[in-house]
Amino acid sequence: MGALNETPLLGVLFDMDGTLVDSTEFIEFAWSSWARDLGVETPPLERRHGRPARDIIAEFAPPERFDYAFDRLEWWETRPDAPITPRPGVHDFIAQLGDIPWTVVTSATYPVALARLNAAGIPVPDTMVTARDVTRGKPDPEPFATGAARLGLDPATCFAVEDAEAGVRAAVGAGCVTLATSSIASERTLLTPLAHAVLPDLRGVRVDGDRTGFRILLPQG
Template identity: 45%
Template sequence: MPLGLDSLTGRTFDAVLFDMDGTLIDSGPVVVRSWFRWAEEEGVDPALLAGKHGIPSAQIVAELVPPERWASATQRIDDIEVADTDGIVVLPGAREALSALPAGRVAIATSCTRPLAVARIGATGLPAPAVVVTASDVERGKPDPAPYLLAAQRLGVDPARCLVVEDAPAGIAAGRAAGCATLAVASTHRVEELVAARADAVVVDLSGVLLEGDDDGVRLLPA
């Protein structure tokens, strides 16, 4: 099913910047369970959570509860999610993709807070790169480009020479706004949605591609 891979396979990138949830790991059941529990506690209609995947929790909370409850409600969802890692699994090809890249050419940029990112990476045993940018590190999360710009900055590379790997339209928008090329994995959204978000290429998951990294950069190949 790969779409548009030809636009990426002829290029050499300075680094690959991965989203985490839905791209490297499947935390879907945990996310739904946690947010429904939070919504019940906060008196929020769970239907209002639709379409929020890939957006930092603080931004979601700010849309759903009054300002005087933002701090406590944001802390509450973080506490619920950090405490619940049951059922989180590594997505196909993710471990191999991370392991294939030199330390200075890979980063994770996630909408999770730092405690939540640490909990989920630890639960899966993924080889975490040295650079992990979280919602705790930026003032504005996806779809703002700040997470990917900061990841590139910490790696010391030009964002325009980076490949962003994402599963959500908000993340694709963030990558594009940062000037990066974008590869979408169709794990949480329909292919049509990812194409509409203007991802450069779409694959089912990371088992559909091979990443090769060396001193000259990173290259993407069809699996």
């Protein structure tokens, strides 16, 4: 195994969709259903990936219907029958953290984040950074800087895990040691110049240390 960092880290910041949970199929269903309700074009994936919903809605829905559009999307995205599953390696990695502080930094709203974490059987951290907690969403560094602050840490002492270009840029811009994960080879190629390391998922990633300082060990090959 190879060490990602030499300077000890103190906390972990996770993106949610595509990183902790596999929600792609349901998200596509929710956005297409939302667009049908509004009578607008479905925003293409490349315009949505990793960005706050409010920014996307502002581009595709009439301004006078923004509040309705936002509430309607949240209604679709918090359906209890959503087929949400954990990404490979997530449960094992979180179990390794022990008393190391961690949180979720997501462009989703809090109700959506809560619904998806619960559906995937992932513990809900005491504090999360969601869409309403920041004024500038990813790719701005503010979400990850806010996540580190809520853990009482400097972003430079945090390990971030992301899957989207916007999120990787945000995490690296905040100063985090950043791992990008994607099951799609072309996306890994895109993310390789941006992140400190790129893997398909968290399987085989090990935590060496505790809350006083830890290293991230990556599988080789």
